Amino acid sequence: MPKMPIASTVSRSTQSMFSNLLERIALTATETEPSIRAFRRTPARRARRLGAIILAIIAGFVARSSAADGPACFEKRLPNGVHLVVYADASLPLACVDVWVRAGSVFEKPGEEGAAHFLEHMLFKGTPANPRGRLDERIENLGATLNASTSRDWAHFHTTVAPQHLSVAIDLLADALQNPLFEEEEMDRERRVILSEIAGRRSDPTQFLDDELGPRLYGSHPYGRPIYASAEAVSRIGPPVLRAFHNRNYVGGAMTVIVVGGVQPQQTLSVLERAFASVPEGAVPDWPEKPSPPDKPVVVDLPRAPDGSEWMILGFLGPGMDVPADVWAMDVLISVLVRQSAGKLHDALVTQNKTAKAIDVSFLTQKLPARVTFTLVSEPGKTEENRAEILRQLDAVGREGVTEAEMEAAKRFLLGTYAFEVETAGGQAGSLGFYAVLSSIRDSLDYTSHISAVAREDVRRVAARYLRPDRSVTVRMTQ
Template structure:
């Protein structure tokens, strides 16, 4: 359920008492369907509008259905590169003008690239929504990709990758993708590799933009103090210049889980031991499985609410790990559900075995109903927090709109309420099979190794 999107306020680990207090409110329409409408411009751009008059703000989210999963080994990182360049100049705005204009309105803007999509967001006061729409529409419809900006962003991205290479969790996640997918482009790291980023040229960026940034392959989500009748003409004026055209088909077909365990052990400049296990996860087509998997992870311990079995058994009772959690980002095609642990190097294998034993326990034994209800309460508390701001609501609606349809966000709370212990065991057996996983471990370099 993790939404890998930009939020203006992030909370790394959410207090459990706060979640318990907010979860009942989650049943009262976190995203009220009656306030949401969908419209299609003549060029094919879908527009999702949620009226929310309580605060004098408007969140604008443009979602492009293109990310690292639409790349190849040759151009890996190009979607992220393009996202970096998008605010660097248009036919009418020079480099830096978009940034200064939005900031001059008292607004904020950001962008993020994911596997299946790229998100561009702006939040401004209601009275500046039309001006912000015009600026956002201009940079997305008329980018110029100045050669000087291409060279500068290439330097910036390479520096980002160098920092990421020092993060054990990121290193493990990149290796896990490579082990878990042999053909599907989910194996490619979202930001690319140093080698692939060095190969990217302005022509490659422009080619990716021409192929994927068409009206039919994009959606605009608006949340705030707006009326559709008032803002739709402004949206058409700003985004009517987007080229129509069919959404390109992704080359890779869904890939089944590994038939046997895929495993590698790395040595790095670390003092601790780290491991990450990945199983195949449900894609957006299997919505019942998505919801059951979300509940399952809160039984075990999702990374933002670490009160589940993994934390209790491996950290509190047995002192095997200093950190342990599970994570699952819903993707368009079947992706990965991952489990991460940090421990003393000499406890690495014990931690691995104990983690896999807890997963096996969920497969083999029904989770008690009170534990299921507690997991749902925590899950819906997180969902409530994710959607307490306008940019959060726009992000949630857009996240699912980019992968399938915004409707899933509106149905999510009711779907979670229907998940049973039998559903949780069913998805555990279907996706978390005994030998259908990939495993990456990292330990300190041996003394004397360079």
């Protein structure tokens, strides 16, 4: 499903998972029954509404796009390759403009490590027409803020405004992305911010484990590198590096501009065309080669966290959008295994055996094979027991499959979560842009159909294909 970062830094979906995991660990100290939030989670107040939401989705989520008085989606490709998408929905009180660029960290050349994320920090720091501070001031005068995030495959930049301010917001965002100033003083200021972020990741067990897992799971493939890069790499980045990365990657064919809200479609397309017609056409960089899974299991032991707790991350190479049917099936499987305070693994390790304080699962869809990770905090001395139990459960699913009741519960959770993701202009724009970069906006509009079509055999098949013990990588903080 669309799994989109929501704050203004790199890899926020994972970061959000980790912060909630830590939050739940703290809360379990006073709870009789420990409770964990899964990677895909719905607040309790929303969960009570799932039944009604699911009925509404099944009845007409896809059909609504063709209804005369409902949302309608319009697309246009400019001569320079920029892809314009307008999703007009009169029921939405606000309008979001969201620019997605195929310019994540996988497109960094040697010597550019960290440039994709550094560039994200710099694109709102001034242009010749809107010098430092002026861009933020003009956006704030609209009652809005600028937001951005960077992943391995993409970077995206967005703001949400009242519809009457949309034209100004589009012009400001287009200017920021096309005409950045890379001033040394501003770069040094942002470099310090990024270095602080890197230090924070190294001191957080969950983020530290994720960074340690990457190169062991992907080898030399760029998917294995931390998006932030190392402190040494960031310290070497100067204006020429950012300028080269920007010129090479921020080209028309790599860019999709989404507008969602109560807008007039043709008028909005005209505004977008005027604002983005000057984006250089350029040659769109190729995706890297497809990574291969490890050929044998890997287990790495590291020192415990400073507080003495035992942490572990268990990772596999899952599917990418080169095999979309497997992505939909993996989404369902992940929700079978762990979702909020439920799922096979949560029930086994946290509720029944009580050998784990917390468990969470992450699967962020990518263009190429994406990591599937299980992160947990064990009771003292129980890490290896928990690892063995996870592998046993995964093997059982790969051989025997899951029950119809488990499938139904997982699908309800996924469809409900998705419904709430796209109930706002920003959420809908993010979903459309996410899939525009990785495949097609149709996969956003048809996500409900994709999930509904997943069969029990599909779930068994992807478990057997991707979550194999002989292709697993484990990093433990137990010494």
